[in-house]
Amino acid sequence: xxxxxxxxxxxxxxxxxxxxxxxxxxxxxxxxxxxxxxxxxxxxxxxxxxxxxxxxxxxxxxxxxxxxxxxxxxxxxxxxxxxxxxxxxxxxxxxxxxxxxxxxxxxxxxxxxxxxxxxxxxxxxxxxxxxxxxxxxxxxxxxxxxxxxxxxxxxxxxxxxxxxxxxxxxxxxxxxxxxxxxxxxxxxxxxxxxxxxxxxxxxxxxxxxxxxxxxxxxxxxxxxxxxxxxxxxxxxxxxxxxxxxxxxxxxxxxxxxxxxxxxxxxxxxxxxxx
Amino acid sequence: xxxxxxxxxxxxxxxxxxxxxxxxxxxxxxxxxxxxxxxxxxxxxxxxxxxxxxxxxxxxxxxxxxxxxxxxxxxxxxxxxxxxxxxxxxxxxxxxxxxxxxxxxxxxxxxxxxxxxxxxxxxxxxxxxxxxxxxxxxxxxxxxxxxxxxxxxxxxxxxxxxxxxxxxxxxxxxxxxxxxxxxxxxxxxxxxxxxxxxxxxxxxxxxxxxxxxxxxxxxxxxxxxxxxxxxxxxxxxxxxxxxxxxxxxxxxxxxxxxxxxxxxxxxxxxxxxxxxxxxxxxxxxxxxxxx
Numbered sequence: 001x002x003x004x005x006x007x008x009x010x011x012x013x014x015x016x017x018x019x020x021x022x023x024x025x026x027x028x029x030x031x032x033x034x035x036x037x038x039x040x041x042x043x044x045x046x047x048x049x050x051x052x053x054x055x056x057x058x059x060x061x062x063x064x065x066x067x068x069x070x071x072x073x074x075x076x077x078x079x080x081x082x083x084x085x086x087x088x089x090x091x092x093x094x095x096x097x098x099x100x101x102x103x104x105x106x107x108x109x110x111x112x113x114x115x116x117x118x119x120x121x122x123x124x125x126x127x128x129x130x131x132x133x134x135x136x137x138x139x140x141x142x143x144x145x146x147x148x149x150x151x152x153x154x155x156x157x158x159x160x161x162x163x164x165x166x167x168x169x170x171x172x173x174x175x176x177x178x179x180x181x182x183x184x185x186x187x188x189x190x191x192x193x194x195x196x197x198x199x200x201x202x203x204x205x206x207x208x209x210x211x212x213x214x215x216x217x218x219x220x221x222x223x224x225x226x227x228x229x230x231x232x233x234x235x236x237x238x239x240x241x242x243x244x245x246x247x248x249x250x251x252x253x254x255x256x257x258x259x260x261x262x263x264x265x266x267x268x269x270x271x272x273x274x
Numbered sequence: 275x276x277x278x279x280x281x282x283x284x285x286x287x288x289x290x291x292x293x294x295x296x297x298x299x300x301x302x303x304x305x306x307x308x309x310x311x312x313x314x315x316x317x318x319x320x321x322x323x324x325x326x327x328x329x330x331x332x333x334x335x336x337x338x339x340x341x342x343x344x345x346x347x348x349x350x351x352x353x354x355x356x357x358x359x360x361x362x363x364x365x366x367x368x369x370x371x372x373x374x375x376x377x378x379x380x381x382x383x384x385x386x387x388x389x390x391x392x393x394x395x396x397x398x399x400x401x402x403x404x405x406x407x408x409x410x411x412x413x414x415x416x417x418x419x420x421x422x423x424x425x426x427x428x429x430x431x432x433x434x435x436x437x438x439x440x441x442x443x444x445x446x447x448x449x450x451x452x453x454x455x456x457x458x459x460x461x462x463x464x465x466x467x468x469x470x471x472x473x474x475x476x477x478x479x480x481x482x483x484x485x486x487x488x489x490x491x492x493x494x495x496x497x498x499x500x501x502x503x504x505x506x507x508x509x510x511x512x513x514x515x516x517x518x519x520x521x522x523x524x525x526x527x528x529x530x531x532x533x534x535x536x537x538x539x540x541x542x543x544x545x546x547x548x549x550x551x552x553x554x555x556x557x558x559x560x561x562x563x564x565x
Binding site: 011214215257 | 282290388404409499501520524533540
């Protein structure tokens, strides 16, 4: 029994150490972004902490024509608009697919399943043609419009709305509730975890989207942070400190929203099993 | 009551019409153009000219395309075993943990929400010639490892960081599968005197089939979609060995100004990914039911 406990203890220590190994890259990046430029590669704990890289990113990079502060706002604007729109539209489409029984709803549901067979990267070049033909190159519309609605989101909502009894909806209707009220005030709050999963994954996808904005945005003022950071990394590879500061800025919102919604993230994973 | 039903339908039609319009513009229209481009020659200006199957035939003579296809196989050869094995081990270890479980899960999962660009920059510097990892290796063994400069090693290193990112996510999928197995199955086996090793091979592993297949399929589709890591870290080199389908598609479309051929590259890559998934399903998938 005694030996068993020691083995158990060692096992737990190893797992916790492994967990630290897994977050070490983040810690290193985070601490390095506050180190004086000379010490980034030489010491783990620097002689002093400095905000100079962040000052460069926020106040000086604009003079180089690489406006990081603006890129951060661009990313926030694009990702939150897309997320808000996807959650709202998916809830309504999902409601119709799950709760209104008519032929079109069944057809659309089958179509969505069929649509999921095609990976998104197949459409990138034709979609690029469309955006160019519409004259939307270098605009926020190019980043936002294609993502306003999501088949996957609608499907997720449809699946979870199916589990809500029709009686709830009928009762609300008898009380004179409009369908908009039913979706926004009755269905959405009942399926808060689905809404969080759709929102979380959409936000991460929009924030982290790289190839598409790289194709359609060449104007430094319109670039989302990921693209500006990538081009800056190519052009000014020597500015390691500011690049790290930019990488931290790019990472923080994703990690924050993950920590806030971690419970739903786990549920989302188990949903992907079905 | 009839009017209520028809009003409900009208509401449904209205919503679905909006959805279908969006889908028609941003999915249907590109879909049609994708098919047209595949059979045409077009260089961003003028009208596409019909060339029949020429784009598809060109693939067989394009040594770069063959290189890229081999690269993808090379990536798969590392990634699938690495991801499967490590996430399986992670899931099993997790099921045996009693303390600090949440902390361990969160540490591994937070890697999964890393941004592609940011984590590529992070690892490119961590594994740089003068980076902390090589400094550590040098202090132990007296040499440094050219993580991203040697062809085979570059592929391996990229697989390593992709594994870092996905082990938590895939581990949780397998962990969920593990939790779904009723403990009575294990108890019955243990009563019959089966060893732990035997239980693992003849009970745990076969019953985990659905989650293992899910992870394999996810990892396969993931591999065909790799872009950011090699684009940021190696630029497709050394010797084109980390050029993935998406990097080749991007370069063909925007550097070599041949979007119609690039579309065919994307279509063939998607077809290969799809067929591989089908083959994996056909060969390895088993019906699993707990009675």
